[in-house]
Amino acid sequence: MSTVSRRSALRILAGSSVLAPAVVRAQDSFPSRPVTMIVPFPAGGPTDVTARVLADKLSGVIGHPVVVDNRAGASGNVAAQIAARATPDGYTLFFGTGGTHGANPALFKNPGYDPIKSFAPVAWATTSPNIVVVNPEFPARTLAELIALAKANPGKYNAAAPGHGSTPHMAGELFKVAAGINILHVSYRGSGPALNDVVAGHVPIMFDGVPSSLPLVQTGKLRALALTSLERLSTAPDIPTIAETIPGFEADGWFAVYAPAGTPEPVVTSLNLAVNRALPEAKARYAELGVVTVGGSPEKLAARVESEVRKWSDLVARTGLRGEN
Structure with missing residues (x-):
């Protein structure tokens, strides 16, 4: 939407009784001050890393700082x-x-929000595979070997995940069902603490987001066994996918930008345009992290949320998983 058309839309809204005059004036100059982006996981993990790349580019687009609040x-x-x-x-x-807007509504009886009703979709930002990594001393060097070990020793091995209900955790649960194995998932408050324990050998296996684990794989501190995407990453072509062992398996992580429900449509439109302008500027950095930019309309994001809620609700119904507050 052009500046002229956006202002025209605002003038129409200003003439209605739907919005208070103060809100209309705020929209007309939006944005006129820094924007806060709330991130649901600690600093250093894949969610935080991905958010900060976008926040940096988005700041340049809107002309005001976008401050990350973990x-x-x-x-x-x-x-x-x-x-x-x-x-x-x-x-x-x-x-x-994908946890807050996919798995959590299925896992938690009352998460305290509705992924559809509580938010105004702005834009689907990125998608990236989750990754299965192990401590270099772990005996399995391939995913097939991991499955064989787990089947021979049911319940013996632990697998870390950054948060109960996170997309890596849910990818791990889906993998357990698909592979027919029993490994115990141990949830941490973010990727950082979990990775520390896997690198130290306290936990042998981890399901994680690519942005936080791939650098440790590249330096030899972890060994990568597989990605949860259907296709290999161009930036890490040597890492196979789970689908190469279990055909059709897919459980990618994804991130998106939302505003609170009730945010005026012209403001959502302005934010959507800004995110779609920022994503190409972040594309090169994201590629280094194994992340793919998506973008698109609020409606595209809304459809993604609905499909993910259905997907993970089916898994929860099948496994009996429950959330941990």
Whole structure:
């Protein structure tokens, strides 16, 4: 939407009784001050890394700082609740995940928000595979060897994941069902602490996001066994996919930008345009991290949320998984 058409839309809204005059004036100059982007996991993990790359480029697009605010807790539910209750003026955004807007509504009886009703979709930002990594001393050197070990020793091996209900955790649960194995998932408050324990050998296996694990694979501190995407990454062509062993397996991680429900449509439109302008500028950095930019309309993101909620609801119904507050 051009500047002229956006202002025209605002003038139409200003003449209606739907919006208070103060809100209309705020929209007309949007954005006029820094924007906060709430991130539901601690600094250093894949969610945080991915969010900060986008926040940096988005700051340049809108001409004001986009400040990352990490609010970890309850598998992302704490941050989602804070974001959902924020003033719907476009100055508080939420960097949601496949956990907060896919798995959590199925895992938690009352997560404190509704992934569809509590938020206004802005734009689907990125997608990236999850990755299965192991400590270099772990005996399995391939995914097939890991499956064989787990079948021979049911319940013996632990696998770390960054948060109960996170996309890596859910990818791990889906993998267990698909492979017919029993490994115990241990959830951590973010990727950082979990990776520390895997590197130290306290936990042998981890399901993680690519951005936080790939650098440790490249330096030899971890060994990568497989990716959860259907195809290999161009930036890491030597890492096979789970689908090469279990045909059709797919459980990627994805991130998106939301505003609180009730945010005026012209503001959502402005934010969507800004995110879609920022993503190409972040593409090269994301490629280094094994992340693919997506972009598109709010409607495209809304459809993704609906499909992910269905997917993970089916898995939860099948396995009896429950959330951990």
